[in-house]
Amino acid sequence: xxxxxxCLILLFAGTVARAADxxxxxxxxxxxxxxxxxxYVPRSAEFAEQSRxxxxxxxxxCADTAALRAQWLQTVASWERFSAVRGGALLARRSPRExxxxxxxxxxxxxxxxxxxxxxxxxxQIGSPAKGLPALEWLLWSGAxxxxxxxxxxxxxxAAAVAAExxxxxxxxxxxxxxxxxxxxxxxxxxxxxxxxxxxxxxxxWEELDRPLQKAAPNRPALFSRALSGHxxxxxxxxxxxxxxxxxxxxxGGPSISAYLRASGQQPAADKLLQQVLEVDRxxxxxxxxxHAAQARAAVSALKALQQFAEGEMATALHFVIxxxxxxxx
Numbered sequence: 001x002x003x004x005x006x007c008l009i010l011l012f013a014g015t016v017a018r019a020a021d022x023x024x025x026x027x028x029x030x031x032x033x034x035x036x037x038x039x040y041v042p043r044s045a046e047f048a049e050q051s052r053x054x055x056x057x058x059x060x061x062c063a064d065t066a067a068l069r070a071q072w073l074q075t076v077a078s079w080e081r082f083s084a085v086r087g088g089a090l091l092a093r094r095s096p097r098e099x100x101x102x103x104x105x106x107x108x109x110x111x112x113x114x115x116x117x118x119x120x121x122x123x124x125q126i127g128s129p130a131k132g133l134p135a136l137e138w139l140l141w142s143g144a145x146x147x148x149x150x151x152x153x154x155x156x157x158x159a160a161a162v163a164a165e166x167x168x169x170x171x172x173x174x175x176x177x178x179x180x181x182x183x184x185x186x187x188x189x190x191x192x193x194x195x196x197x198x199x200x201x202x203x204x205x206w207e208e209l210d211r212p213l214q215k216a217a218p219n220r221p222a223l224f225s226r227a228l229s230g231h232x233x234x235x236x237x238x239x240x241x242x243x244x245x246x247x248x249x250x251x252x253g254g255p256s257i258s259a260y261l262r263a264s265g266q267q268p269a270a271d272k273l274l275q276q277v278l279e280v281d282r283x284x285x286x287x288x289x290x291x292h293a294a295q296a297r298a299a300v301s302a303l304k305a306l307q308q309f310a311e312g313e314m315a316t317a318l319h320f321v322i323x324x325x326x327x328x329x330x
Contacts, residue, residue, distance in 0.1 A: 053074075081238055089172035208235070287299055
């Protein structure tokens with residue numbers, strides 16, 4: 001899996017990369033507090049609850065394939081909203097690697113099942129390619145159903161591991177909110193968020209859409225993530241909704257790049273952000289499966305245009321350097 005993280009290397013003398021400008025530390029701290037209070041804490045709590053339910057359904061009856069699949073779909077949808085911008089504890093703990101290692105590695109999963117780990121400690125010795133939500137998707141949609149005894153036991157342990165990590169993430173975000181941020185931490189957290197929001201755009205247009213289309217053989221359908229479960233389209237839209245909500249806001253007091261721009265007197269940049277987001281809305285709404293090349297290209301183009309705006313005009317207005325950095329997590 002290629003993990004997408006913010007461009008966190010542009011540091012000099014302990015200060016994040018930014019344009020020369022007075023530092024509004026109070027504004028940074030307010031934004032980061034809103035981000036945790038209205039986004040990371042409730043979204044992590046939602047994901048923790050959905051993953052707990054998935055583990056509970058598996059413990060109850062591995063033979064109820066319909067119930068298991070339905071709960072997996074709810075859990076992965078919650079994850080995609082929550083992890084649209086993988087900052088804070090998600091980045092620090094490298095949780096996406098444990099929860100959502102992509103692409104799925106069926107041979108690694110089959111080998112792990114043969115090893116028959118007995119408990120959570122044994123699961124810690126299993127590599128990420130055989131764990132997480134993609135592994136559970138493969139178990140629930142590939143091969144014979146319902147799960148046999150070995151597959152059931154492994155799925156139970158894999159789901160329990162996801163639920164345990166989800167609880168740790170929820171607690172980490174709650175603790176961060178309770179502790180707060182000093183001036184330097186608030187500035188850095190703001191910088192990290194902006195770069196990781198940018199990375200989320202890149203992940204969506206490149207990893208999810210453009211790269212599978214480019215790799216597809218002639219006259220063969222592209223191999224998109226979540227294809228086994230039929231969740232690809234919903235997954236793309238879920239990721240976009242997370243990015244969109246953080247750009248424009250969804251509730252009073254919630255985090256919003258647009259509101260931050262307007263409060264900073266950057267009305268033209270805020271208006272342009274809205275325009276670019278609406279262009280992506282139209283392109284994402286037109287997507288369907290099987291993905292038509294023209295529709296997919298339109299979505300890719302709209303997302304790339306938004307990313308270019310973010311790294312150019314929006315970055316200048318925010319007085320931060322925003323640029324994408326891709327770290328190989330394999």
